[in-house]
Structure formats: C-alpha cells, structure tokens
Amino acid sequence: MSTGSFVEIAPGVSVTTAVKYTTNTTVVVRNDRAVIVDPAWTETDLNAIAAWLQSSSLHISTGLSTHGHFDHVLWHPEFGDAPRWGSPRAVAMANEDRALILEHLEGDIPPEWPHPVDGLHALDDTHVPDPFGDGDLEEIELVVHDGHAPGHTAMWFPDRGVLLAGDMLSDIELPFPFFPDDLPAYLAGLDALAPVVAKAKVLVPGHGHVTTDPMSRLDADRRYLDDVITRGDSDDPRRALDGMEPAHRKMVEMARELPR
Numbered sequence: 001m002s003t004g005s006f007v008e009i010a011p012g013v014s015v016t017t018a019v020k021y022t023t024n025t026t027v028v029v030r031n032d033r034a035v036i037v038d039p040a041w042t043e044t045d046l047n048a049i050a051a052w053l054q055s056s057s058l059h060i061s062t063g064l065s066t067h068g069h070f071d072h073v074l075w076h077p078e079f080g081d082a083p084r085w086g087s088p089r090a091v092a093m094a095n096e097d098r099a100l101i102l103e104h105l106e107g108d109i110p111p112e113w114p115h116p117v118d119g120l121h122a123l124d125d126t127h128v129p130d131p132f133g134d135g136d137l138e139e140i141e142l143v144v145h146d147g148h149a150p151g152h153t154a155m156w157f158p159d160r161g162v163l164l165a166g167d168m169l170s171d172i173e174l175p176f177p178f179f180p181d182d183l184p185a186y187l188a189g190l191d192a193l194a195p196v197v198a199k200a201k202v203l204v205p206g207h208g209h210v211t212t213d214p215m216s217r218l219d220a221d222r223r224y225l226d227d228v229i230t231r232g233d234s235d236d237p238r239r240a241l242d243g244m245e246p247a248h249r250k251m252v253e254m255a256r257e258l259p260r
C-alpha cells in the first residue's frame with residue numbers, strides 16, 4: 001500500500017488508505033470538482049492527496065467529516081477554502097476537544113498549519129448544500145446517529161451505490177461505542193444504518209478494507225454485540241487484531257452495565 005495512491009472503487013469514487021490504522025480518505029468526483037471525506041492522516045499522506053488532486057486537475061468543492069475525532073477532521077492548507085461540514089453534534093464535539101485533537105496529532109501535522117477544526121462548520125440539517133459547487137444537486141444522504149461518537153454521520157451516495165460508514169462497520173475494528181455508556185446509542189446507530197447498508201453496493205469504512213458485501217459487515221457487528229450482550233463473550237475473529245482485546249474487554253464491561 002503506497003501512500004497517496006488512489007483506487008477507484010465505484011464510478012467517480014476513489015479511496016486512498018493511510019498506513020496508520022488503515023485509514024481511508026474518500027474523494028467523490030464530478031467533472032473537475034471533488035467532495036473529499038475524512039482526509040487523513042499524516043503530513044506525508046495529506047501532501048500526497050494534495051498532489052494527486054492537483055495532478056488529476058481536481059478542485060475540492062466540499063469537505064466532509066464523518067465525526068469529531070482527531071483523525072477525521074484533518075485538512076491540508078493546499079486543499080483550499082471549500083466549505084467543510086460536519087453534523088452539529090460532531091462539530092460541537094470537535095470544538096470542545098480542540099486541545100485534545102492537537103495533542104493526538106502532535107508529530108503528524110506541522111504545528112504551523114491552522115487548527116484543523118477552524119474551517120469546520122455545522123450543517124443546518126441533513127442536507128449538504130451544493131456539494132460540487134455547480135448548482136446541480138447530487139443527493140448525499142446523511143445518516144446521523146450517536147454510535148461511536150456524538151453526531152456520527154454515515155454518507156450514502158445513492159447515484160454511486162457507495163456508503164461511507166465512518167468509524168463503524170469495519171473488518172479490522174470491533175464496534176467502539178463512545179465510552180462509557182453509549183452502547184444503546186451504538187445499537188440504535190446500527191439500526192439507522194441498516195436500510196442504507198441494504199442498498200449499498202460498496203462500503204468504505206473509516207479504517208479497514210473496502211467491501212462489495214456491505215451487509216456482511218452489519219451482520220458481523222450485530223452478531224458480535226449480540227454475543228457480548230447475551231453471553232458476555234464473543235469469538236469474533238477481530239479480537240485477535242492489534243489493539244482489539246482491550247476494546248473487547250471494555251465492551252464486555254459496557255454490556256454488563258446495560259439495563260436488563
């Protein structure tokens with residue numbers, strides 16, 4: 001996996017994957033305009049994305065963040081001054097966590113860059129205004145919920161058959177509810193995602209691998225959570241992956257606290 005190399009995963013939809021935590025940046029293109037979602041992660045990655053956009057003669061018309069975590073609100077000065085949007089709860093969280101975000105990104109991006117949250121604004125509703133900046137509307141359906149993080153937003157591009165799931169429905173991460181107590185919100189988030197997962201041909205998780213079998217991801221997460229809630233354990237193969245055992249133990253603890 002080479003930094004900055006994009007793979008077209010659906011018509012006009014390209015993804016590049018950063019080495020760090022297998023983090024995906026998605027670019028959705030129409031003509032010479034691009035909607036960029038969750039650009040990440042390091043200065044090197046972001047430089048490579050800027051260079052690819054330039055060599056492809058693409059101009060960013062809109063930036064979108066799926067949620068307010070530090071690795072999903074990044075920006076590069078050369079991306080320009082396109083409007084950048086997140087859901088109201090996601091943007092509020094990112095603003096509350098400004099100091100924490102910089103702490104997490106120390107060494108990843110140059111200190112002289114503007115604070116990444118500076119240009120991020122809250123959407124009025126679940127509608128992205130004029131995403132390609134050409135007045136010709138393409139629907140982007142936003143599924144806003146509080147699983148994983150407040151105001152977490154999945155983005156469904158019906159014309160492309162592509163669902164950007166944010167930090168849910170990953171093949172390399174177990175479900176991460178917002179600690180300590182949002183397991184019910186996470187379950188509600190999966191329910192909110194189900195109708196678009198059923199329609200999607202391709203799913204891009206925030207971290208992990210793109211799949212052409214989106215329903216398998218939803219099934220895996222529901223099975224895992226059901227096992228942990230009903231019998232306090234799970235044999236989900238993701239437990240063997242880097243960093244997942246502590247996440248699993250936390251989840252067992254959260255499931256125990258659920259009101260019965």
Ligand SMILES: [Zn+2]
Nearest residue numbers: 067069149167
């Ligand atoms: Zn996250």
